[in-house]
Structure formats: structure tokens, C-alpha cells
Amino acid sequence: MKRITLIILALGTLANAQNTPIKKDSSNVVLDEVLVIAAKKNKIETAMKMAVSVDEFLASSDNISFIKRGAYAWEPLLNNMSTERSTVTIDGMHIFGACTDKMDPVTSYVESNNLSDIDVKSGQEGSMHGATVAGSIDLKRKSTAFALGQTWNGAYQSGFEFNNNQFFNLGNVSYSSDKLVADGSISYRKAKNYTDGNTDEVEHSQYEKFNTSLGIAYKTTNLSSVRVDAIFDKAEDVGYPALPMDLSLSRALITSVTYKQFFEDKLIKVWDTKVYFNTIEHYMDDTTRPENLVHMDMPGWSTTYGLLSKVNLKKENYSSEIQINAYDNLSIAEMRMYPQDRSETTMFAYSWPWVTTRYAGLSISNSWDISEKSQLNFGGTLGLNYNYSKYIEFNWIFHPGASQEKTRFLPNLYASYQFNASGFESSIGGGYGHRAPSVSEGYGYYIYNSFDRYDYIGDPDLENEISYEANASAGFKNKKGSIKAQVNYFYIQNYIIGRILSQGSPMNYQSVGVKGYTSLDHATLFNFSMHANYSILNNLHWKGTLTYARGLDENKNNLPFIRPLSYQTSLHYSYQKIGFRTSFNGDLKQIDYSPEYGEDETPSYTNWNISADYTFYIKNYKTVFQIGAENVFNEYYSTYADWGNIPRMGRNIFTSLKIDL
Amino acid sequence: MKRLHFFVIVIFVVVSSCTVEKTDYEAELSTETTEYIEYENVTSITSGDYTVNLEALNGTLYKGYNEIHLSIINTVTSESLQDAEVTFLPIFTDANGNTSSCPHAYNLEYDATEDYYSGFAVFTSESDTTVSWQLYINFQVDTQSYAINQTITVEEQTNMNLNMTAFTGSDNEHYFIALVSPQSPGVAENNLVAGIYKYNQPTEAEGTFPDLSQYSYSAVQDYTLLLDPRMPEASMGNHSSPNNEDLIMESDSLYHGVVNYTMTGNWTLNFILQNAEGETLKGTEVSTEFTPGIEGAKSDLYIDILF
The missing domain is CATH 2.60.40 (Immunoglobulin-like)
Known part of the structure; x- marks a missing residue:
């Protein structure tokens, strides 16, 4: 009922918005332009599809790949490293998933219609918001700028995908005046099981997601504003075909208050301070899997408070950003097993024994334009990371006497030099950084990993992971097209990974043994990507991407989840109001797989996708209709990062309609 | 603006609705077990001028291991008997009248700081209508010997x-x-x-x-x-x-x-x-x-x- 109320409310808002004449005033005062709070156009769409999920959008980025446990909530891998090694933030705010099995990466708690952009930074350049090895993914929320007159804007998007009967409705509306700005969005998606390339239904791959957001900004003085933001996300009945459990409910409330102060004719340009709070609850459910021997309840909670304060400085050819970042997170995960005779006592343990993480860091990033052609970027972070395990006795079972409290210093440094001349561009850079073990790596207790079928135990006294990084890029650009190659290389000391323990016995009945998170002496990772685009005709564009990566442990054995050689090529043709796109993408055979970590050889695959769109006007409202098909050949495949080799979606015909109001 | 208010209200209603309660771990640990720390009186037996107070955890003797504290008080002077030789023997009588005992401390040790005699008994079965336990406690004051014979109840240990x-x-x-x-x-x-x-x-x-x-x-x-x-x-x-x-x-x-x-x-x-x-x-x-x-x-x- 509540949802229906919300939808009615939202529709009401939209209907009203339609009746409001859109006032456009091009003669905005300079100050109002300055007071833009990250006003950006909606870029959340891919080359193929205009209505995409956040995951699908991220997947179109060169250095992001995904571990997929089903059709929903994919875990983003940045530079072929899992989420422990990257920081994922929303407008710089730290949020931590509440699921020990990584069913809920941060990206699953937002929706494409409340984001304006996703900022991906590779390696140590991404350490501004917190210690990282792989880099950072910052999800930028939509926020409309103050306007002179009253302005209403909105968009409504709806669509249907035939493979999994996914029906979605996304609406967003914004109001803007000279004193007040409001952004609201609401979305609802519901999908049934998808079918694979053999047209077999993949059981437990359904999902249902509701998301809404609201942001209100008020201009307190000519040079300052206050903004209050909230996102509420709720996913229900989400299947994870690759896991032995599904999700009955997950909810997130993400809130923040931001104060922004601008300065005229000063070294300091803007001071931006935000306090935030977010809370996540996540309830796994195995009652949908009667084949399970043991019924378990596995609820998880994650609550984070934080502060983010930054100033931007600029003088002539030098600009700098100084940031203070602090947060406090409490992660709790429980497991309760039920005996077959339900009259017997249940069995209880914490898989995250009330683990507190506090982080405070001071970061600085500088950009110095040495000349018109060259630029030096450099910066660093000094962070203090504190962990506390309330029920340390759980951790003591495997690590007797391990420290209940642990404080770590986390330095991060980077520098890069860019050179551009007559279409040629190149860069070279390096980085050094530490990261603290994640909650699972440090304090996890019998966390079942259905990929290699081991129960994982954390070690509170793990050493910091230390990354030495080098990167370079070279490219050429002209009016017709561009080509760019990028490489990076990570030498990671104390690389944290699960190793089989000789002691203890499995707790989860599907498990084959116990692994403890331990530090390898080192591991290395190499990533290469090449990106090109070319305008064959004025209305015919080609794009291509090639990526390759290799990850090795100290004994030159392969690391898991490293993407084999992959490619993507697409053509876009537009004629008057019609657009036509086609693309091929695929991975070659995964030769360098890691049997030690539960991987097997994954064969190659190719996907062919096509789509067409038509733009027209309904009463002056721009409307785009798109129809297309993914995996046109209906190929049966699974990728190197599909958990338990679950098959990907077979042929999927999608349609969507977008109206700009 | 009213619409925005509606939004906010609706969001808060949705947010504040049902949620799974976190487990109270301390309570969880004590659902099946109760920890007793306090020694309480089980029984008091008077012999002549002396009263013997038998204390055990929770004031109850259970099947299994029981630590026992004995204090002996002179009822005339209200002073306790200190550092005497005290012996303690539990005797079990089965349905056929056969007697046996159980592991126990025969000579109780005097604890000067706490002013009691301590010992233990591992009762091997519970008292019921057909079987019974009796305590034989002896002590000597100067030349006078005191012998106490008291039936006790041994209860089921639920922990x-x-x-x-x-x-x-x-x-x-x-x-x-x-x-x-x-x-x-x-x-x-x-x-x-x-x-x-x-x-x-x-x-x-x-x-x-x-x-x-x-x-x-x-x-x-x-x-x-x-x-x-x-x-x-x-x-x-x-x-x-x-x-x-x-x-x-x-x-x-x-x-x-x-x-x-x-x-x-x-x-x-x-x-x-x-x-x-x-x-x-x-x-x-x-x-x-x-x-x-x-x-x-x-x-x-x-x-x-x-x-």
C-alpha cells in the first residue's frame, strides 16, 4: 500500500510538473552559475541502452568488471580487484554493505535516475575519500542548480525486458528557484527469472527493487547554501542463483546534510562540508531453497556516520583540494542455524561480531599546469584506521590472543605527469598506498564462500596491504577519432587472500573446509586497455575497446577473477530521428585461471547486440522510444566472473520509452 | 512544497516500519544456562550448642559436582567454630537399602578469611521417593564430639x-x-x-x-x-x-x-x-x-x- 501511495504521489507530482510552464532564463547572474552544485547532465546510459541499471552502466567502463551472483547487485571489480581493495562512495560518503556474502555492494543501493555521473579513479589517485589499492568509484547524485525563476524539470522512463519480464518505471522531477532547489526521484523494477542461452529458466534469478530519493537545497546567503539529501532503497525477493540463499529484504537509508560556502576573489574558492548517516539492513532467506539441509537466518546490519569537509584552492595555474574524511561504521552479521528437529535449541554465532571501523584521513590533491602542454598531478592521504571487535572471543577461537582493538596508519601517495601536444597525449604516474583489511578479512567468522566452497575466517592481526603502482597511457586524437592505450601495474605486498587452514572444520554443510584470510608475501597485477573511436561518416560512429589483465601470486600462480582478453566493438548510425546501434562484445577463453581458488577454465563467448531508437514529440515533450536485443544469437555462456559458472541471460529483447518533461 | 512534505512523511513511514531485531547475545547465552555465583543456605542442622549451616550455589544440591561451604556456629555465644576438624560423608541408600557414597572431600578445609569449611561432593544420582542421600558430618570441640546425620535432597542438574x-x-x-x-x-x-x-x-x-x-x-x-x-x-x-x-x-x-x-x-x-x-x-x-x-x-x- 505504501508503495502505491508513493507512486500515486509521484505521478501527481509529475502531472503537476507538466502543467507548469517551463521558464528559461539565460541571463543568469554569475553567482548563480557558481552556485551550481555539481549540475551535470544525466550520463547514466550506455552505448547500447538508454535505460540501464547502475550495474549495466558501470559495466561499460573499461577498468570495471563484475562478479555476478545472479541478475541483481553485481559486485564491481576495479582493475580486476574486488571491493575490499576499492572504495565505493556516494558523493564521497562511505557506505558498507551489510551482507557477509557480498550480496549488496554499495552500487545496489542507488538507481540510475538518482545519479548524474559515476566517477571512477584508478589506483592511488582514488585515495582522496579513503585508503585504497584498486581505486575509487564515486557515485555522484543528481543535484539541480539554483535558477533565477521557478523551473520544473522532469523525466519519466518506462520499459519492459522480455527475457526476464522485467518491468521498470523510473521518474524524476526537479524544481529550482533562486532560493530553493528540490530533486526527487522514484523508481520501481520487478523482474522474474531469466532464461539462459539454452532457453532454460535460471531459478532464483528474480528481483524487485524500489528506490526513491529526495534532495532539497536552500540558498542561505548569496554565497552559501545548505542541502539535505536522502535516498531510500528497498529490494525484496531477490534471487541469487549462484548462492545457496536468496534475499528476502534489504533496505538502505542514506542521508546527508551539506553546507557549501563560496568565496569571491580569494585563494579559497569553495568550502564544502557534509555530515552523513546511512543505515543498511539485509536479511538473507533460504526458505526458498527446500533442498538446503540446514535452515539458517543470516541477518546483517551496517550503520555509518561520517564527516566530509573539503576546500578547493586555486591560484593561477595551480589548484588544490584539501579534504578531511572521517567515518564510523558498525557492521553486524548473525547466523542462526536451525536443527532438523525444530524443538531442539538453535545454534547461533556472529559472522561479523559487532565490528567497529573508524577512519580519519587528511587528503590533498594538487594539479599544477606546468605549461600549456604539460600538467603535474600529485597528492596523498594520511589516514588513521581503527578497528574494534566487540565479541573478540569469536576471533580468538582461531586466533587466540588476537588484538581486540587495532589502529593502523594508512599513507597513500600518488603523482602523475601528463603531456599533450598536437593531438598526442601521454601520461606516466606512480603510487604508493596502504589499505587496512576489510571487516570480513579481519573479523569474519565462518563466512561461507560458495565459489570455492570454503568457510572463511578473518585474522584481526593481518598486516596492511601495501601497493606499489605504476601507470602510463598514450593516445592520439583528431577530429575524426581517437585512440588511447592505458597500462597499469600493481605490486601488492601482503596481498590478502584465503588459504586453507589445517585446523577447524566446516560449519556450513555445503562447505568442504576452512580457509583463513592470510597475507601472501606479494602479488602482482597488470591491466591493459585500448580504446578507440572513429567517425566513419558524420552520422556513423565506430567504437572499440580491448582489455587484458594478468594477476599472479608470489609463486607465479594465477590470482582468481582476472579478466581474460576481452573486446567490445560497436557502431552507431543515426538518420534524422532514428538511431541504430549494434555491438559485439566477448571474452576469449580464460587460460590463466586459478584452480587453487576454485576457478575452472571458462570458454570464450561472443555477444551480438542491436538496438534502434526513434525520437518524437508528445505535446512538445521530447520522447525517445527504443527497442533492441541483447545476445541476439541466444548464446549459452558464462563469464570468468560468474559465481559458480551460472549461465548468463540468453536473448533479451528490451524496450523503453523516455519522456523529458 | 506540500508534495515534498508528503514525500518526507511517506519515506519515514516506510523506513520506520518492520525490521528484524538484533540478537541480544548476552541473553542468548543464558537461555539454556544459568550462572550461579552466590552461595546460599541449603540446610541448617542443630546439634547441642552448635548449628551447622550448609551452603551451596543457589542454595541447592544438584546431581554432579557441588562445591559446599559449612559454617558452624555456637548458638550460645553466637561465635563461629574456627579451625576445627570437620568431616563430611554423603551416603546414598538405594531402593533395596544398599548404601554407597560418591566422590567427596572427607576432611573439610577451614578457610580463615571466609570463616567456613569448604569441600565438595559429586552426587551421582538425584533423590526421589525410593532413593535418598544422607550427610554424616562430624566435628570435635575440645573433647566433645558432635555427629550430625541429615537427609538432604539432591536435585536434577538442568545445566x-x-x-x-x-x-x-x-x-x-x-x-x-x-x-x-x-x-x-x-x-x-x-x-x-x-x-x-x-x-x-x-x-x-x-x-x-x-x-x-x-x-x-x-x-x-x-x-x-x-x-x-x-x-x-x-x-x-x-x-x-x-x-x-x-x-x-x-x-x-x-x-x-x-x-x-x-x-x-x-x-x-x-x-x-x-x-x-x-x-x-x-x-x-x-x-x-x-x-x-x-x-x-x-x-x-x-x-x-x-x-
């Missing part, structure tokens, strides 16, 4: 963490193993304390009742109690825990070891009892295989616990 077992070893001796601590274990490393006693078989025929030689028990010296804790629930597939330590004797004449419980619930402590020479008196090694769906076989010698 399985204080379970006991009695058996005949391969050496044909009668042994008793009684858990002493922890009363309320946690999902943690727990210091496991047990008393291991032996019945000293009489070499001569019974004299005048109660003939002490017929009811003599002692703590076994320098034995080892090998420990392998496992979860008996079939779905747990013979699950065990790491870093456990076998029980060895310490200066308090009790056996101390370490047991790790990885989660709450039913556990079986599989034991092998070895004498000082390392010979196995009772108990068998259990399988270490993980067998989901199949209950692991228990040792010949085991105690079940639950928390």
Missing part, C-alpha cells in the same frame, strides 16, 4: 554444562568425571574444568556403619583427559573446533583444559581418559571427517553439553 559421567575403566576401577566449569560457556575459548575421581575399592569387609574404608574416593593423579568437542546435530556434520587443549591436573586437584565452542547449541565432549602411564582407561577416538547430514559417532566416553 548440561555441569553434567557428569561414571564408568568402569579398562583397569576395572570405578571412575567419575564431573564438569565443574564453565557454568555458562560462550562462543569462545572456554577454560574447561572437570573433577576426575576414582572409587578406592575396600580391601576389608565393612565394619560399623558408616565405615569410611567402604566409602573412600580420591582425585586421580596426573591422568590426562583427551578432548575432542563436536556438534552432534546431524546437519552439522560432525563439526568441531580448533585450538582445544586436553585436560591436565593442576594444583587444585581439578583437571583444566580449553574447549572452543564455535557456536551455541548442543555439543558433545568426546573424551579419552589416560592414566599417568599413558594407558587408555576409557574412550575411543572419533572420526574427524566432515559428514553433512550424518551424525558423527561419539566416543565411548563423552559428556553432552548445551548452551
Whole structure:
């Protein structure tokens, strides 16, 4: 009922918005332009599809790949490293998933219609918001700028995908005046099981997601504003075909208050301070899997408070950003097993024994334009990371006497030099950084990993992971097209990974043994990507991407989840109001797989996708209709990062309609 | 603006609706077990000018190990009797009228700071309508001897963490193993304390009742109690825990070891009892295989616990 109320409310808002004449005033005062709070156009769409999920959008980025446990909530891998090694933030705010099995990466708690952009930074350049090895993914929320007159804007998007009967409705509306700005969005998606390339239904791959957001900004003085933001996300009945459990409910409330102060004719340009709070609850459910021997309840909670304060400085050819970042997170995960005779006592343990993480860091990033052609970027972070395990006795079972409290210093440094001349561009850079073990790596207790079928135990006294990084890029650009190659290389000391323990016995009945998170002496990772685009005709564009990566442990054995050689090529043709796109993408055979970590050889695959769109006007409202098909050949495949080799979606015909109001 | 207010209200209604409660871990640990710390009066017996107060945890004597405190008060002067020789003998009478005893401390030790006499008894069965327990307490004041004979009630021990077992070893001796601590274990490393006693078989025929030689028990010296804790629930597939330590004797004449419980619930402590020479008196090694769906076989010698 509540949802229906919300939808009615939202529709009401939209209907009203339609009746409001859109006032456009091009003669905005300079100050109002300055007071833009990250006003950006909606870029959340891919080359193929205009209505995409956040995951699908991220997947179109060169250095992001995904571990997929089903059709929903994919875990983003940045530079072929899992989420422990990257920081994922929303407008710089730290949020931590509440699921020990990584069913809920941060990206699953937002929706494409409340984001304006996703900022991906590779390696140590991404350490501004917190210690990282792989880099950072910052999800930028939509926020409309103050306007002179009253302005209403909105968009409504709806669509249907035939493979999994996914029906979605996304609406967003914004109001803007000279004193007040409001952004609201609401979305609802519901999908049934998808079918694979053999047209077999993949059981437990359904999902249902509701998301809404609201942001209100008020201009307190000519040079300052206050903004209050909230996102509420709720996913229900989400299947994870690759896991032995599904999700009955997950909810997130993400809130923040931001104060922004601008300065005229000063070294300091803007001071931006935000306090935030977010809370996540996540309830796994195995009652949908009667084949399970043991019924378990596995609820998880994650609550984070934080502060983010930054100033931007600029003088002539030098600009700098100084940031203070602090947060406090409490992660709790429980497991309760039920005996077959339900009259017997249940069995209880914490898989995250009330683990507190506090982080405070001071970061600085500088950009110095040495000349018109060259630029030096450099910066660093000094962070203090504190962990506390309330029920340390759980951790003591495997690590007797391990420290209940642990404080770590986390330095991060980077520098890069860019050179551009007559279409040629190149860069070279390096980085050094530490990261603290994640909650699972440090304090996890019998966390079942259905990929290699081991129960994982954390070690509170793990050493910091230390990354030495080098990167370079070279490219050429002209009016017709561009080509760019990028490489990076990570030498990671104390690389944290699960190793089989000789002691203890499995707790989860599907498990084959116990692994403890331990530090390898080192591991290395190499990533290469090449990106090109070319305008064959004025209305015919080609794009291509090639990526390759290799990850090795100290004994030159392969690391898991490293993407084999992959490619993507697409053509876009537009004629008057019609657009036509086609693309091929695929991975070659995964030769360098890691049997030690539960991987097997994954064969190659190719996907062919096509789509067409038509733009027209309904009463002056721009409307785009798109129809297309993914995996046109209906190929049966699974990728190197599909958990338990679950098959990907077979042929999927999608349609969507977008109206700009 | 009203619309925005509606939005905010609706969002808060949605947010504040149902949620799963977090487990109260401390309460969770005490659902199956109660930890008693206070010694309370079990019974008071008067003999002549003296009253003997018998105290035990929770004021109750249970089957299994009981630590007991005895205070002896002169009812005339209200002063306590200090540093006297006090003996303590529990006698069990079965339905046929046969008598026996149980592991106990015969000579009670005087504790000057607490001003009581302390000892213990490992009651091997509960009192009921057909069987009974009697205490024979003797003490001497100057030349005057006092003998007290009091029927007591031994109740069922509902806390399985204080379970006991009695058996005949391969050496044909009668042994008793009684858990002493922890009363309320946690999902943690727990210091496991047990008393291991032996019945000293009489070499001569019974004299005048109660003939002490017929009811003599002692703590076994320098034995080892090998420990392998496992979860008996079939779905747990013979699950065990790491870093456990076998029980060895310490200066308090009790056996101390370490047991790790990885989660709450039913556990079986599989034991092998070895004498000082390392010979196995009772108990068998259990399988270490993980067998989901199949209950692991228990040792010949085991105690079940639950928390």
C-alpha cells in the first residue's frame, strides 16, 4: 500500500510538473552559475541502452568488471580487484554493505535516475575519500542548480525486458528557484527469472527493487547554501542463483546534510562540508531453497556516520583540494542455524561480531599546469584506521590472543605527469598506498564462500596491504577519432587472500573446509586497455575497446577473477530521428585461471547486440522510444566472473520509452 | 512544497516500519544456562550448642559436582567454630537399602578469611521417593564430639554444562568425571574444568556403619583427559573446533583444559581418559571427517553439553 501511495504521489507530482510552464532564463547572474552544485547532465546510459541499471552502466567502463551472483547487485571489480581493495562512495560518503556474502555492494543501493555521473579513479589517485589499492568509484547524485525563476524539470522512463519480464518505471522531477532547489526521484523494477542461452529458466534469478530519493537545497546567503539529501532503497525477493540463499529484504537509508560556502576573489574558492548517516539492513532467506539441509537466518546490519569537509584552492595555474574524511561504521552479521528437529535449541554465532571501523584521513590533491602542454598531478592521504571487535572471543577461537582493538596508519601517495601536444597525449604516474583489511578479512567468522566452497575466517592481526603502482597511457586524437592505450601495474605486498587452514572444520554443510584470510608475501597485477573511436561518416560512429589483465601470486600462480582478453566493438548510425546501434562484445577463453581458488577454465563467448531508437514529440515533450536485443544469437555462456559458472541471460529483447518533461 | 512534505512523511513511514531485531547475545547465552555465583543456605542442622549451616550455589544440591561451604556456629555465644576438624560423608541408600557414597572431600578445609569449611561432593544420582542421600558430618570441640546425620535432597542438574559421567575403566576401577566449569560457556575459548575421581575399592569387609574404608574416593593423579568437542546435530556434520587443549591436573586437584565452542547449541565432549602411564582407561577416538547430514559417532566416553 505504501508503495502505491508513493507512486500515486509521484505521478501527481509529475502531472503537476507538466502543467507548469517551463521558464528559461539565460541571463543568469554569475553567482548563480557558481552556485551550481555539481549540475551535470544525466550520463547514466550506455552505448547500447538508454535505460540501464547502475550495474549495466558501470559495466561499460573499461577498468570495471563484475562478479555476478545472479541478475541483481553485481559486485564491481576495479582493475580486476574486488571491493575490499576499492572504495565505493556516494558523493564521497562511505557506505558498507551489510551482507557477509557480498550480496549488496554499495552500487545496489542507488538507481540510475538518482545519479548524474559515476566517477571512477584508478589506483592511488582514488585515495582522496579513503585508503585504497584498486581505486575509487564515486557515485555522484543528481543535484539541480539554483535558477533565477521557478523551473520544473522532469523525466519519466518506462520499459519492459522480455527475457526476464522485467518491468521498470523510473521518474524524476526537479524544481529550482533562486532560493530553493528540490530533486526527487522514484523508481520501481520487478523482474522474474531469466532464461539462459539454452532457453532454460535460471531459478532464483528474480528481483524487485524500489528506490526513491529526495534532495532539497536552500540558498542561505548569496554565497552559501545548505542541502539535505536522502535516498531510500528497498529490494525484496531477490534471487541469487549462484548462492545457496536468496534475499528476502534489504533496505538502505542514506542521508546527508551539506553546507557549501563560496568565496569571491580569494585563494579559497569553495568550502564544502557534509555530515552523513546511512543505515543498511539485509536479511538473507533460504526458505526458498527446500533442498538446503540446514535452515539458517543470516541477518546483517551496517550503520555509518561520517564527516566530509573539503576546500578547493586555486591560484593561477595551480589548484588544490584539501579534504578531511572521517567515518564510523558498525557492521553486524548473525547466523542462526536451525536443527532438523525444530524443538531442539538453535545454534547461533556472529559472522561479523559487532565490528567497529573508524577512519580519519587528511587528503590533498594538487594539479599544477606546468605549461600549456604539460600538467603535474600529485597528492596523498594520511589516514588513521581503527578497528574494534566487540565479541573478540569469536576471533580468538582461531586466533587466540588476537588484538581486540587495532589502529593502523594508512599513507597513500600518488603523482602523475601528463603531456599533450598536437593531438598526442601521454601520461606516466606512480603510487604508493596502504589499505587496512576489510571487516570480513579481519573479523569474519565462518563466512561461507560458495565459489570455492570454503568457510572463511578473518585474522584481526593481518598486516596492511601495501601497493606499489605504476601507470602510463598514450593516445592520439583528431577530429575524426581517437585512440588511447592505458597500462597499469600493481605490486601488492601482503596481498590478502584465503588459504586453507589445517585446523577447524566446516560449519556450513555445503562447505568442504576452512580457509583463513592470510597475507601472501606479494602479488602482482597488470591491466591493459585500448580504446578507440572513429567517425566513419558524420552520422556513423565506430567504437572499440580491448582489455587484458594478468594477476599472479608470489609463486607465479594465477590470482582468481582476472579478466581474460576481452573486446567490445560497436557502431552507431543515426538518420534524422532514428538511431541504430549494434555491438559485439566477448571474452576469449580464460587460460590463466586459478584452480587453487576454485576457478575452472571458462570458454570464450561472443555477444551480438542491436538496438534502434526513434525520437518524437508528445505535446512538445521530447520522447525517445527504443527497442533492441541483447545476445541476439541466444548464446549459452558464462563469464570468468560468474559465481559458480551460472549461465548468463540468453536473448533479451528490451524496450523503453523516455519522456523529458 | 506540500508534495515534498508528503514525500518526507511517506519515506519515514516506510523506513520506520518492520525490521528484524538484533540478537541480544548476552541473553542468548543464558537461555539454556544459568550462572550461579552466590552461595546460599541449603540446610541448617542443630546439634547441642552448635548449628551447622550448609551452603551451596543457589542454595541447592544438584546431581554432579557441588562445591559446599559449612559454617558452624555456637548458638550460645553466637561465635563461629574456627579451625576445627570437620568431616563430611554423603551416603546414598538405594531402593533395596544398599548404601554407597560418591566422590567427596572427607576432611573439610577451614578457610580463615571466609570463616567456613569448604569441600565438595559429586552426587551421582538425584533423590526421589525410593532413593535418598544422607550427610554424616562430624566435628570435635575440645573433647566433645558432635555427629550430625541429615537427609538432604539432591536435585536434577538442568545445566548440561555441569553434567557428569561414571564408568568402569579398562583397569576395572570405578571412575567419575564431573564438569565443574564453565557454568555458562560462550562462543569462545572456554577454560574447561572437570573433577576426575576414582572409587578406592575396600580391601576389608565393612565394619560399623558408616565405615569410611567402604566409602573412600580420591582425585586421580596426573591422568590426562583427551578432548575432542563436536556438534552432534546431524546437519552439522560432525563439526568441531580448533585450538582445544586436553585436560591436565593442576594444583587444585581439578583437571583444566580449553574447549572452543564455535557456536551455541548442543555439543558433545568426546573424551579419552589416560592414566599417568599413558594407558587408555576409557574412550575411543572419533572420526574427524566432515559428514553433512550424518551424525558423527561419539566416543565411548563423552559428556553432552548445551548452551
